[in-house]
Amino acid sequence: MVKTRAIIDEFDTYVPGKSKKEISEKYGVPENEILKLGSNENPWGPAPGVKEAILNAIPEMNRYPESNHEYLKEKIAEYAGVNKNQVIVTGDGADELLDILAKTLIDPGDEFIVHPPTYMYYSFTFKQYNAKAVYAKWNVKENKLDVQSVLDNITDKTKVIFLCTPNNPTGGLIPQEDIIKIIESTDALVVIDEAYWEFSEVNNVNLLDKYDNVFIIRTFSKVMGLAGLRIGYGLSNPELLEKISRIKPVFSLTVPSQKAVLATLADKEFIKESTKKSIAEREYLYESVNAIDNLHIYKSKSNYLLIDVRNSGFTAKELTSKLMEKGIIVRDCTSFYGLDEYYIRISVETHPKNEKFIKILKEIVGN
């Protein structure tokens, strides 16, 4: 047998999530009645113009995608309020950004700082490059970053510091003054993950012109409603982006993805409405779960919410499984480093589906 790298043995065997089809077959819930509150998507679907844009591109699916992304960068820059040369666009969503950041910055033994509980893909990706994860802390109870825990962990081996705001899965924001404190304490790259910024209505783009060591991560998978097309973008200083572009996959952004970006950004009303509806449903879910005595839900600035289920008599795994039997997919957060086995995360669905979820949730936890 071919010898694989030692680090491969530190990763678990991949276990894919159940598909709607599998859930439907197992629990007898019709596929179109399954509620997906597990993946922080935009449940209202893509912008209407996406359909025609993709259809028009079908005859050119046999051709390699354009790789310079000039026109995409122009439109994204406009949307984000930056210059075109401060933008980089990726395939495979923001996950590809993480990979090329590691590839550009990490030599074996270098350190990166994360604040658990937070998005797990930072560590998943950076560990593949033999980087060492150093753990700062997100204060779950107060739903805020323990800034001192980040500052205390900076060493001369720190290459990247990940700040997730709003934080996934807790939904809390990191105030800009805290971010600045961190940026000014280090030469490491401070990566601000703003995948969900639209739902919080604040961002940190203004820091780009002041600081060289800032990289903002964005995605079209959330409010833009295009998770299935795997589009990410990064905002940073042109000099760093030029270095990254040297080793970036050349063709990873598909033809339909490129067309969908343009169709979506052209539809300001869609983005505005999706944001508004997501926020309204988030608040509906908050109020509804907050009224259930034996569940504790955290306030959120994103399109998902964290729930502490320990007083319900169920573990997260048990509750997730009970919900799945009814055709409802939520995220069991047990696998999130920094959380124990009593948290689930729910993301917004359309209103009738959220109502249905709340009804079934109440039936299960008996409130």
Added chain:
Amino acid sequence: MVKTRAIIDEFDTYVPGKSKKEISEKYGVPENEILKLGSNENPWGPAPGVKEAILNAIPEMNRYPESNHEYLKEKIAEYAGVNKNQVIVTGDGADELLDILAKTLIDPGDEFIVHPPTYMYYSFTFKQYNAKAVYAKWNVKENKLDVQSVLDNITDKTKVIFLCTPNNPTGGLIPQEDIIKIIESTDALVVIDEAYWEFSEVNNVNLLDKYDNVFIIRTFSKVMGLAGLRIGYGLSNPELLEKISRIKPVFSLTVPSQKAVLATLADKEFIKESTKKSIAEREYLYESVNAIDNLHIYKSKSNYLLIDVRNSGFTAKELTSKLMEKGIIVRDCTSFYGLDEYYIRISVETHPKNEKFIKILKEIVGN
């Protein structure tokens, strides 16, 4: 400025190819009259069923793609004549396969063997992981692999040996007896790149059950007519594939790409016809260029052909540029390690376009 890895400085600044739009604007050729003989695509477009398949998937573009690929693997296994557990499917075409192979196998300082001139992305990718390229040799004159040059370069640091058959950009095949000789001489993984195998009508799938150290690379970007959707697949032993799947990007294959795979494989006639037409046009191009006195064209088993232009009075760069002025894109092979500045590569277009290309080529080289 944030410090990047030393290896980044060994890569050139990325220079994207000119888009049709740019060529059209620069040389005044209408965009729809530009001939693209540069990228080894299927010029007849995707299978007719792809359109409906993608159209039907538009409402679910807001959802993450399925990540288990079970159904895709089943259909690909059927097509390739292997078992489902011998298949892995990737986004970003076969290029993602190269990246995850490096990620699974390469520690800094490990060696890989390539046989220049060959596909450049092997080295582009593996160097990013601080692997050392070791050069065997493709005999261009006889258009065949110098097998001994591979065997002579195997050391205990060799982790991967790349064999490209048909070889890009020369079009020659590697006989299976030579491949076996190499496989049996090493514990390294022998990666057989069969991106273009359909045009040669032979493959090496029968080796998979005999040898553990074989990995076959395939793509939907060539005869399948889906370069714009970035779909690749690998065939190997289940144990190695399990290891790779631990660190593989989870969602990199987009929703439309998944639908297009199924629609394409369901259309056996499309695949057969595309293969047949590509071979016919390849032979037409061969005969036509072969009749031009001051050009030397190599026989090819793929959908592209290598041309030695040194007797035309032009370098490859000059001839490529002359052709581009007329709206014709061919591949200047000067950047291929192992070739000098006198080679271009052309790939098949539809017949009327190939005729037009030959006419203009003759005008330029004066034959």
